[in-house]
Each structure stands twice: as C-alpha cells, then as structure tokens.
Amino acid sequence: MDIYYVHGEFVAEDQAHISVNDLSVIRGFGVFDFLRTYNGVPFHLDDHLKRLERSARLIGLKLPHSRAEIKGIVEATLARNDHQESNIRIVVTGGLSSDGITPGDSPRLLVMVTEVKKMPAQWYTSGAKVITSHVDRFMPGAKSINYIPAILCQNEARNQQAIEAIYVDRNGFLLEGTTSNFFAFIGDALITPPCDRVLPGITRQVVLTLAEKEFPIVERQLHKDEIRLLDEVFLASSVREVVPIVHVDSIQVGDGRPGSRTQRIMQLFRDNTVSFQG
Structure with missing residues (x-):
C-alpha cells in the first residue's frame, strides 16, 4: 500500500x-x-x-x-x-x-x-482527439484545487471520445488543456500560447527548451479560427508527456496522422527523460 x-x-x-x-x-x-x-x-x-x-x-x-x-x-x-x-x-x-x-x-x-500508470499506446502511435470548451480559467497562474470547470470539460471530452478539452476564452483564443499545455506547428514554427494566459507548465518549458534547438518558437495567441491552418498539434503534461493530436473537435489536423515534427519533439523528450538524473 x-x-x-x-x-x-x-x-x-x-x-x-x-x-x-x-x-x-x-x-x-x-x-x-x-x-x-x-x-x-x-x-x-x-x-x-x-x-x-x-x-x-x-x-x-x-x-x-x-x-x-x-x-x-x-x-x-x-x-x-x-x-x-x-x-x-x-x-x-x-x-x-x-x-x-x-x-x-x-x-x-x-x-x-x-x-505511474502507462497511457494508451495508441495515443502516441496514431494520435488522439481533443475538443474545445469555452471556459476562461480563473487565475490561470495558480494551480489551485478548484477543478470544477476542468471536471465538467473532461466529462464532455470523454462523451466525445476525446482525451482532453482545450479552454477557449471569450474572444475565441485557444489557451490550454484542463491538465496540459497546447502546442501547434504551422510549417516549422512551433506555436504555443504565452505564459501570461496559461498555467506555466514545467513540461511545457522542458519541451520549449528542447525544441528551440531545432525549431523557431513563437509564443502567441492562437485563435479557434486558425485550427484548420495548423499542420500539427500536440499536448504536453507530466502525466501524458508529449501526445500527438490528430483531431480538434471535428477538424482533422494535417493528414490525420502524427506529424514528423511532433514525432521529433516526442523523441527529444524521450531522450531527455531516459537520461534524466536530476
């Protein structure tokens, strides 16, 4: 026990x-x-x-x-x-x-x-689905125990066979998942919402540090209307690590398979954690 x-x-x-x-x-x-x-x-x-x-x-x-x-x-x-x-x-x-x-x-x-429990292998090999939820997180810089909005959004995600819900603010900008940070590629540029709008994830920062050696990093707001323009999407968190996303709501991302850039981020993260000693 x-x-x-x-x-x-x-x-x-x-x-x-x-x-x-x-x-x-x-x-x-x-x-x-x-x-x-x-x-x-x-x-x-x-x-x-x-x-x-x-x-x-x-x-x-x-x-x-x-x-x-x-x-x-x-x-x-x-x-x-x-x-x-x-x-x-x-x-x-x-x-x-x-x-x-x-x-x-x-x-x-x-x-x-x-x-630690292993996440489903299919998430990483075939990609997963997320939904969007119009919720403004209260005090996003604080990791508080108030998770009622997150629980409601996660329940809706499960109802739609998705693994996560991405918060969208009142102006239509994508923020973060209920328990993860959101990333997207447009071309070779890796885009993620800025820290003043989301919880500053530790895994998020590790990903950015690893990725900046190979990809240009752009921290900016992404509007929901841009989803169709995204070439690749992935989530990052302590529990899920790096998960490729191939559907956002009913929209297919790219060709519907984990993209090569996302797979490179996954490999960089694996290499970093395999050798981690503190």
Whole structure:
C-alpha cells in the first residue's frame, strides 16, 4: 500500500485523513502541484516547488514549510514507497478557519506518492482527439484545487471520445488543456500560447527548451479560427508527456496522422527523460 505524508506523519493510504473542517473541504481553498519520476528521480522538483510557492502566493495561502523543507519531505515520502516510477502530488490545504472562510495559520501539507500508470499506446502511435470548451480559467497562474470547470470539460471530452478539452476564452483564443499545455506547428514554427494566459507548465518549458534547438518558437495567441491552418498539434503534461493530436473537435489536423515534427519533439523528450538524473 502507498505511503503518504499527511501534516507531519507518514501514513498508509487508507489511514490518510484531514479534518472535515479544513478549508480545502468546505471551501475548496488550497493549491497543489504534480510531477513524476524518471529513473526514480523527481522530474524538475525544484521548478515544481517554485510553482507551488507562486500558486500559494497568488491565492494568499501561506505555506507551512520552506521550499527546502518540502523538498526533503517529498524525497522522504518517495523513499518510503517502492515503485519503479512514481507520481508525486503535493497539496497545501487551507487548514482550519475561525469562521469557516477566512484562512487561519494552520495550512496542511500532503504528499501523495503513487505508481505511474502507462497511457494508451495508441495515443502516441496514431494520435488522439481533443475538443474545445469555452471556459476562461480563473487565475490561470495558480494551480489551485478548484477543478470544477476542468471536471465538467473532461466529462464532455470523454462523451466525445476525446482525451482532453482545450479552454477557449471569450474572444475565441485557444489557451490550454484542463491538465496540459497546447502546442501547434504551422510549417516549422512551433506555436504555443504565452505564459501570461496559461498555467506555466514545467513540461511545457522542458519541451520549449528542447525544441528551440531545432525549431523557431513563437509564443502567441492562437485563435479557434486558425485550427484548420495548423499542420500539427500536440499536448504536453507530466502525466501524458508529449501526445500527438490528430483531431480538434471535428477538424482533422494535417493528414490525420502524427506529424514528423511532433514525432521529433516526442523523441527529444524521450531522450531527455531516459537520461534524466536530476
């Protein structure tokens, strides 16, 4: 059974509890971050912890430990589990409140380590489908635990045999997936929405760093009307890594197969993670 860290204690998953009066439960107030290991090593842990700090700062939540202390707790929790590769979810809850809404001084840290599950191989060999959803993410720079819009959009995606929903703002611009960043090729130019409009994904930044050696990078808004002009599309995230997309809504992307440029990005990412040592 997986071992979690819960507010000062390492406990078995079925013994992991927090108060029902925690603000995360009664108000949905909290932040989290998510990453995985490669070769047993947390992938860009420092970057994820920096983002956790930023998320907490944006919503006015005080972290219960320093970044260095949280890093040590993550590593200690990982060491108590025995998976070939692990997912790591770091959650900071709002803690208890004197009036049930005002944050107090008792935020709680949770670290949950689980086994990495493989995604369907067909996504990577044949490509997948996404849909678009007209939703403006509240405070996109913060990775908060408020996932109601994402859950609703994901349910609709599943209903349409898609693996993800891409948020579209009120002006028709494509933003990001519910749990991923969005990329497209027009010719050799790799295009992705700018960071001030989306959550700054850690995998997103790794992809851009790898890709800039071979492709011109353009960070700009992409309008929904441009979908038919896109030669290739892919998503990037900690869970899915790099996934080629061959349909957006009912529109076929390119020739309906993973494109050569996307396959090159996939290879660059694989090479990077295979050799990752921190």
